Amino acid sequence: MEASVAYALFLHRQELRRRQMLYVKVSKTKILLTKELIAEQRQRLANCSPEDLQILNRETQFKRQLQQKLKHRSKQLKAIAKQKERRG
Template identity: 90%
Template sequence: MEASIAYALFLHRQELQRRQMLYIQVSKTKIQLTKELIAEQKQRLATCSAEDLQILTRETQFKRQLQQKLKHRNKQLKAIAKQQERRG
């Protein structure tokens, strides 16, 4: 396991172990970990089997979905903050 993947995994585990887990932070570390795994798989693209390519496709789709969820969550938080500003 490369150092960058090990570090991304370490960060993700740290976020999961927090008492008060923040969805955004956990999602960011999960995205980073997935990115690192995809990058490692792409380096070995020449020796990939058909199954490896399917896994790579699923990991890429997962990362995109997670990024979309995170983007949507950020929009929600901004909208809530605006509403609170108007009230207060």
């Protein structure tokens, strides 16, 4: 396991251990970890089996979905803030 992957895993575990987990921070560390795993797998692309390519594809899709959820959550929080601003 490369240092960057190990560090990304460390960051994600730290976020999961927090007493009050924040969805955004946990998602960001999960995206970072997935990104590092994808990069590591791409370096070994020449020696990949068909199963490895399927795994790489699933990891890439997972990362995209997580990024979309995070983007959607950010928009929701902005909308809530605007509503509170109008009321208050």
